[in-house]
Amino acid sequence: MLETDHFLDIDDVTTDELQTILDRAAAIKSGADDARLPERTMGMLFEKPSTRTRISFETGMTQLGGHAVFLGPDDIQLGHGEPLSDTSRVLSRYVDVVMARLFSHDDLVEIADYADVPVVNGLTDDAHPCQTLADLLTIKEQFGGFDGVRAAWVGDGNNVGQSFVVGAAMAGLDLTVATPPDYGMSDECVEQAAELGHEPTIVDAPEEAVSDADVVYTDVWISMGQESERHEKLQAFEGYQVNEDLLSGTDAKVMHCLPAHRGEEISHDVLESDRALVWDQAENRLHAQKGLLVELLE
Ligand code: CP
Ligand code: NVA
Numbered sequence: 001m002l003e004t005d006h007f008l009d010i011d012d013v014t015t016d017e018l019q020t021i022l023d024r025a026a027a028i029k030s031g032a033d034d035a036r037l038p039e040r041t042m043g044m045l046f047e048k049p050s051t052r053t054r055i056s057f058e059t060g061m062t063q064l065g066g067h068a069v070f071l072g073p074d075d076i077q078l079g080h081g082e083p084l085s086d087t088s089r090v091l092s093r094y095v096d097v098v099m100a101r102l103f104s105h106d107d108l109v110e111i112a113d114y115a116d117v118p119v120v121n122g123l124t125d126d127a128h129p130c131q132t133l134a135d136l137l138t139i140k141e142q143f144g145g146f147d148g149v150r151a152a153w154v155g156d157g158n159n160v161g162q163s164f165v166v167g168a169a170m171a172g173l174d175l176t177v178a179t180p181p182d183y184g185m186s187d188e189c190v191e192q193a194a195e196l197g198h199e200p201t202i203v204d205a206p207e208e209a210v211s212d213a214d215v216v217y218t219d220v221w222i223s224m225g226q227e228s229e230r231h232e233k234l235q236a237f238e239g240y241q242v243n244e245d246l247l248s249g250t251d252a253k254v255m256h257c258l259p260a261h262r263g264e265e266i267s268h269d270v271l272e273s274d275r276a277l278v279w280d281q282a283e284n285r286l287h288a289q290k291g292l293l294v295e296l297l298e
Contacts, residue, residue, distance in 0.1 A: 002295050006112045006119045008105075010129040010167040011192060017295070018136070018170050025137050025284070025291030035294040040066035042293075043095040044122070045087075045111075047073055047102045048224045052258060053122045053130065056285040057099055064290060069095070088114035097297060103225055118296050125225060126186075128160045131257045132167035133288035138281045139173070139215060142253060146171040152213035152252070153177045154206045155240050155265050156233075157185035160219045160257045165200055169193035175200040178209035180236045206240050210250060215277070217255040218242045218265045234264070243267035253277050 004012040013021065027033035042061050044054065054070065061068040073079040078087045088111040091098055098115055101122035102108050112119040121129050136146075143149045151168060153161050157179045166189050168175045175193075177185060177200045184202070193199050203209050210216050221237045222230050242254060242265065254266070254275040262268040271278065 001298065006115075007129060007292060007296065008108055008112060008119065008121045009127045010132045010163050010170065012129070015170045015196070018133075018167070021133060021288070021291045021295050022137050022140060023291075024295055025133070025287045026140070028290050028294075029284075029287040035290065035298070036065045037061070037096075037293060037297055038065040040064070040096040040297060041094070042066065042068040042097045042099055043071055043091045044068055045071050045076075045078070045091075045098065045100040045102070046122070047100075048123070050101055050122070052282050052285050053099075053101060056289055057122070060286050060290045060293065063286075064293065066096075068099075084110045085114045087111070088119075089116075092116040097293065120292070120296070123159060125223070126159055127163045128257070129163045129167070130285065130289055130292065131160050132163040133292060134281055134284035135164060135217070135255060135257070136167055136171050137284045137288045138255065138277050139171075141280065141284075142277060143214060146173050148174070150174045150176070150212055150214045152209040152216045153179075153185075153200075153218070154209055154216055154242055154246075155179065155218040155237065156183050156221050156223070158219055158223050161217075162186055162189040164217060165189045166192045166196070168200070169196040169198035172198060174198070176203060176209040176213065177201070178203050178206045178240070180204075180240060183233070183236060206242075206246055210242075210246055210252060213250065213252045215253045215255055216242055216247065219257055220259070220261055221265050222261075237265070241265060241267060243270055244273075247275065255281055258282055 058068040099120040105124040105126040
């Protein structure tokens, strides 16, 4: 059982709870833990498209003996003017947990404020904590733990990156971040990481970030909702592609939350190489979220 009512960002759980969720996820994945949430229903609100988040939550609820209801923008009255506050209170009368993928993080907070059931962040413009759970599970599997593991983030200081910065600090990873000027991580997430005793090293050059990294993480340069910024972002991110040139001389593994844009933030060759942990990461969304849900609802 977690102390928090909601999981809106990774630091809604304590460092100990994070380890508990990851351990639970690993046990569920290995078959050692037959966790069940019979007859529990999840309402899944989506303002943006999704492959992994939608399918892993829906499948996860089924595997736990529960059920998930997909609520896309055109499916419910929310998309036709019903306020978030009303939607949240009504959903709370039906379902046991709400998962939401929204543009505005403030909207997610508003849903949580009005909900009588736990609310889980399925990605906002600011954060993607369920992705961080899967990322940390993947790193733990790959390196046998977090101690002494050196990670690098190369690319946009976006939602996935910001949750990763805080999650990495909670796990005790040694993290270096290379982002172009004006596209860095928020001051808030860097300060949170510093308060946790693991402030990331911030550098400009991707080469510097990856030089002694065990694992290099990147994500798309143009996140959902930023399509109008495409031209200017492509220019700003020149030189930040994760490719074999950048990684030459290192044995670094590569992570990406997917979907990937081959030829932009990552090269086709790297994504298809033995360096890539991306398929394990995608699979681990399922296990990590099952671990989260049982700890949140059991
Ligand atoms: N990584 C991730 O959240 O993928 P989807 O957008 O497909 O859900
Ligand atoms: N940063 C990306 C992540 C997608 C899972 C986006 O927000 O579009």
